[in-house]
Amino acid sequence: GAGVSQSPSNKVTEKGKDVELRCDPISGHTALYWYRQSLGQGLEFLIYFQGNSAPDKSGLPSDRFSAERTGGSVSTLTIQRTQQEDSAVYLCASSLGVVEGEAFFGQGTRLTVV
Amino acid sequence: GESVGLHLPTLSVQEGDNSIINCAYSNSASDYFIWYKQESGKGPQFIIDIRSNMDKRQGQRVTVLLNKTVKHLSLQIAATQPGDSAVYFCAEEVNSGYSTLTFGKGTMLLVSP
Numbered sequence: 328g329a330g331v332s333q334s335p336s337n338k339v340t341e342k343g344k345d346v347e348l349r350c351d352p353i354s355g356h357t358a359l360y361w362y363r364q365s366l367g368q369g370l371e372f373l374i375y376f377q378g379n380s381a382p383d384k385s386g387l388p389s390d391r392f393s394a395e396r397t398g399g400s401v402s403t404l405t406i407q408r409t410q411q412e413d414s415a416v417y418l419c420a421s422s423l424g425v426v427e428g429e430a431f432f433g434q435g436t437r438l439t440v441v
Numbered sequence: 442g443e444s445v446g447l448h449l450p451t452l453s454v455q456e457g458d459n460s461i462i463n464c465a466y467s468n469s470a471s472d473y474f475i476w477y478k479q480e481s482g483k484g485p486q487f488i489i490d491i492r493s494n495m496d497k498r499q500g501q502r503v504t505v506l507l508n509k510t511v512k513h514l515s516l517q518i519a520a521t522q523p524g525d526s527a528v529y530f531c532a533e534e535v536n537s538g539y540s541t542l543t544f545g546k547g548t549m550l551l552v553s554p
Contacts, residue, residue, distance in 0.1 A: 331484070368449060369449055369530070369544075370544045370547065372543070422542070429475060429487050430475075430487075432477075432485045433484050434482075435484055
């Protein structure tokens with residue numbers, strides 16, 4: 328597609344359920360980022376994928392959070408046993424992975440845990 | 442300016458005023474910087490970038506200033522309009538052979554008509 332696509336755009340889930348959030352990066356982009364943004368707050372880094380390198384998972388808040396990127400393209404962020412504090416907008420971004428490469432963001436997935 | 446905490450600092454201006462949004466970046470080895478604008482309900486969008494070998498770069502109504510001595514970046518918006526109301530993020534990158542953008546926490550700009 329022309330831009331970064333995220334699905335679903337909105338997700339309401341019950342506390343304790345698992346959720347999967349999907350990100351389709353721009354074709355050819357080797358770098359992919361996941362961020363979390365709570366209402367009225369800044370971007371909280373979660374995880375970074377670059378090509379075939381081991382991902383930088385330093386931002387994942389707990390072991391309930393995991394992400395994978397299949398074939399260097401589509402990425403899935405999984406949150407297990409969701410908690411109310413997981414409610415936020417989850418943003419995905421991709422870039423060419425080269426230096427001075429602009430990152431393009433998707434519209435985000437708004438997750439609400441009830 | 443940007444804050445280490447998660448709560449966004451806010452800059453309130455009147456329409457027509459010039460706005461200055463500040464960012465204190467963390468890594469002295471960073472050599473590429475980007476400003477992003479995020480409107481409500483949307484993902485951040487690229488505004489302007491600057492390389493570390495430059496002190497200033499101008500775009501349409503926007504200017505980015507870089508002071509490497511004090512690791513400070515600013516975004517100036519001329520004749521601010523209500524449509525400029527958004528959250529603004531700076532991002533820094535270290536030339537490590539591949540892209541590793543690190544984002545600041547953001548500043549909310551509110552423009553009153």
